[in-house]
Amino acid sequence: MAMNERYEPRSLEPRWQRRWEEAGAFRAGRRPGAEPRYVLEMFPYPSGAMHMGHARVYTIGDALARHLRMRGFDVLHPIGFDALGLPAENAAIKDGRHPGERTRENIVSFRAEMKKLGYAFDWDREIVTADPEYYRWNQWFFLRMLERDIVYRRQGKANWCTGCNTVIANEQVLEKDAVRVCERCSSPVLEKVIPEWAFRITRYARSLLDGLDRLGAWPERITTMQRNWIGLSQGAEVRFAVAGSAETIPVFTTRVDTIYGCTYVVLAPEHPLVASLTAPERRAEVEAFAARMRRTDAAERTGESAPKEGVFTGARAVNPFTGEEVPVWIANFVLAEYGTGAVMSVPAHDQRDFEFARKYGLPVRTVIQPEKGERTPPGDRLQAATTEDGVLEASGPFTGLGSEKARRVMSDHAQASGFGRATERWHLRDWGFSRQRYWGTPIPIVYCDDHGAVPVPDADLPVVLPPQAIITGTGEPPLAKVPEFVKTTCPRCGKPARREVETMDTFVDSSWYYARYLSPQDGARPFDPEAAKRWLPVDVYVGGPEHAVMHLLYFRFWHRVMRELGLVHEDEPVERLVTQGIVNGADGRKMSKRWGNSVAPGPMVDRFSADTLRLFILFAAPPEKDIDWSDEQVEGLFRFLGRVWRIFHARQDCFAAPEAALAGAAGEFLELRRRTHRTIQKVTEAFDTDLKFNTGIAALMELVNALYAAEPGAEADRSAVREALVAVAALLSPFAPHVAEELWHEVLGAPARDRLLGDEPWPAFDPALVAADTVKIAVQVNGKLRGEVQAAVSAGEAEVRALAEADGKVRAHLAGKAVRKVVYVPKRLINFVVG
């Protein structure tokens, strides 16, 4: 039966989608004997409809998953929905609906769109975090972590919106003109100290930091961001005595080598010692300053644009190295929560200290000289602080030491003398995860008058979120207003008690979902550790780089906890991370309603085809780069698929050509064969290395162009064409799976009726055909291109040189000049250097 003349995706795509589904083609575990591969994309947050960004992540992951399946692996490629959380709750409040209802609708629409795009997901493993059977395990983990003191209750600083009267998440705080405001109501956001639950992620700081060294297959910028975020500072703690008092002020410094240049000490205004050491005559001014700082928002107070300001306390501290007395100040730029909340100021070698010293007329003393180059002038003539390491001067017994050595020696000295020691500080803070919100996992705690905070027993899990609650986004947590939820009995004594009304941060849900996919129906435990042994770590994880220091750090933390619980065995959850760029509008700006430049995937599939959209996404740029939407480019890719279709149609007579005749291919058909095999190599390498599918697709286009150029006559020609056509279908299938499947079946005909292309082996290339037998060699005279010659691969320098010198143009440039030198790069170029 003759094949359809035209590419008609509208009927073709749903047909194959149905066929794949009926065959259970993408079910993981179908090849128990094969090596496993786990390809994961960040699951979507369905607070709205699916957008191009989603299409991009899933298309990248899907190409990889489909390819690996053809390489013979047992591939796990699951999908689910990150359904709980603040954005969904806010969206629901906005249109007066229940978040659950809204989310359910969005999930239905997402699912339909994803199926329309033909993603090879194992839908049997779909998870939805809003399902109590999912979040019960959040609660279970909470209890295990509580037992291990990884969860604790603390007084924490939260963002308090003065308009909504509630705590909001960091992500909801916008910075406008150095003022922090609420993204919803634009009211100022203040810091408010309230009790909250927190994860002791800082206990894992060292492990999270060291682990980064082993994540060689992660983008460096992501590991760097995590490294900075974890923020290890190695330094020293040095205790300054307070003159005329028994108190001491511990300061943390990374530059103890500069301590002989310390001319004052600064405390945070909230520092506990401020009250006791302030001199009576300074008290009024100091208290006024501290009070003003308390009222000022943190961002405003410590933002870089904020001017440095402070007041003298009247007290003096004693530098333990020199015995010198220096004044003690308080200032806005010193943070109570970092280090010891006190700094030793060395204005000559720290820019902040320098600016502060100049402003208040404090002395500046140079104690570090550069190893080479211009000397640093004395403090009074200094224009700016010099912060580089160097050689110590005017530093007592340490004078002449290099900074690095001095830090070690001086820390040891401090320790031996009992006034300090080498120590380290971390930037990472514990993860406060309670939310005064409704749409989250209820925290499984019961408050009893006699027993305090009592954990809910495992047997009583899940603590189910009540379906009805009044969600206004203001005042106390919504759950507090649901009496049938709050009222319970104490698990210990049975007396009336109240449930915790806070819920968990959404990031809890996404911290371990990759493991739930392994046994999504498991009712006895979060997941099956045996399955984890087979599938983890995730081989490739695709998602946006915006999660660098939130989700991607949290899930590494959670993985460590799961390992302590014996659930998983490897160090890290994800072997390789791929961060994909943004899909911008055609105008190069981020797609948004505001600019009216959004393009939704669904309508594009309707207008062109899923294969077209997928191809556009992959061809526009390598995965990690941002891309701009382009209607013209999309049309171009649609045309390409039509072109592929037509060449198959035009070469139907080659479909039956025998493979045995391939060896007879000669001339341009031997060239075609070479190109076919080089294309296989090129596309295969893209999958094996950098996932630059754009160049792989370009190679496929070249092969198609070559097919157009070749008119087969002899049987061997037709066999070569057939070989190319089969390769095109197979190589195209990870990118444009529907049309590839159809074309493959057209070529193969009856023998392939019951098979699927995705189950076929990935094409192999013949190394003998990939290697060329002749090469083009560029001929240069004095480094300038003057011609090119064809030479056999086996040709030596003398032969190539003779060929080159025979070239007319080259001869003209060589005429009358002495050849001083000839540079010959085999298989590439020959360069005559003439004088």
Next chain:
RNA sequence: GGGCGGGUGGCGGAACUGGCAGACGCACUGGACUUAGGAUCCAGAGCCGCGAGGCGUGAGGGUUCGAGUCCCUCCCCGCCCACCA
């Protein structure tokens, strides 16, 4: 201020360890086929120049037979963090 990416035709992007810059696609131009073409196929195309040739990878310098690629100085753009002691 710090960290990490980038800067290549009209546009998106290619270019392995220094070796023919601009693959592939878009837009564009010409031709063929056509009642028609915004379909399709073929061809052209970095810039200047009729041409020989010259000039070209953000700017300037350097190393080299040869630099988009390596080194130095600087400019611009993006993202993340940001008074972290």
